[in-house]
Amino acid sequence: MIDAHVHVWQIGRNGCAWPDADLPTLYRDFDLTDYRETADSAIDGVLLVQSQPDAADTDWLLGLTDPLIAGVIGWADLAAPDAPEHVAVLAAHARLRGLRPMVQDQADDWYDRADDTALAILAEHGLVLEALIQPRHLASLAWLAQRHPALTIVIDHAAKPQADGFDSWIHAIESIARYPNVHAKLSGLMTETAPLDAVFDVVWRTFGPERLIWGSDWPVLTLAASYDDWLERARMLVPVEDHAGVFGANARRVYRLAQNGRPDGGKGS
Known part of the structure; x- marks a missing residue:
């Protein structure tokens, strides 16, 4: 099994400004020793996902050496003037599997301003664009998916659907799922207000068993x-015959992980 969405952080270090004391459950250091104490014993690899919009966080994650780490999803501001240079440097790191600009609190059309050269570098190196978004960003992300058909995109937490506006989310998800380079994570859904069964029914119907990837979103999940x-x-929720794909094989394929969960070979590795 691959857990495709795990966070670790050190409060006040490596650019860590969130969580703060207003979230006492999360306001402490979390590392993979803590993760092992709670995770399923069948997990043989995790993707560490950045939690801070700060290069220091990505550098720290890339420097961790725990054998459980299958790869790292780092951060970069893909709309910055130096985005191509920044992405090119990060892409040379063997453990980087993708980049995740934190768009959830940005303008609806943020992806319209993402640098096309930086996105092309991601695609050239077989790296994933991880999308931390809300439903209102899906139209802009869909246009990006159309412009860059060679770029693999993974939508975190199914775009964080809410009970209010659920029908609009369904329409937007159905629209973006038409692009075969777009995938979605079964993650982060326990902390949203939309009913889980209804969300699953929509993403299962629209993405199917080969484009869904399970992740825990630990430790945010514990809220x-x-x-x-x-x-x-x-x-x-996932049919038994599709467990192997959703809980492991899809992540290995999309993030180019070897069978044992470690980063696979290829350009940029």
Whole structure:
């Protein structure tokens, strides 16, 4: 099994400005020793996902050496003037599997301003554009997917659907799922207000078993549920015959991981 969405952080270090004391459950250091204490024993690799819009966080994650780490999703501002140079430097790191600009609090059309050269460099190196967004960003992201058909895109947390505006989210998800280079993560759904079963029905119908990737979103998950609770719910929702793909094989393919979960060979590795 691959857990495709895990966070670690050190409060006040490596650019860590979130979480703060207003979230006491999360306001402490989290590392992979903590993760092992709660995770399923079948997990043989994790993708560490940046949690800070700061290069120091990405550099720290890339420097970690725990054998459980299958790869790192780092951060870069893909709309910055120096985005192509920054992406080119990061792409040379063997453990980088993708980049995730934190767009959830940005303008609806943020992806319209993403640098096309930087995006092309991502695609050239077989790296993923990870999308931390809200439903209002899906139209802009869809246009990006159309402009860059060779770029693999993974939408985190199914774009964070809410009970209010659920029908609009369905329409936007159906529209972007038409692009075969777009995938979605089954992650982060326990902390959103939309009903889980209804969300799953939509993403299963629109993306299908080959374009869905499971992740825990640990430790943010613990604001709403335990690791075991979320994994059990996900296992019940996904048909048994598709467990191998959703809980491992899809992540290995999309993020170019070898069978043992480690980064696979290829350009940029």
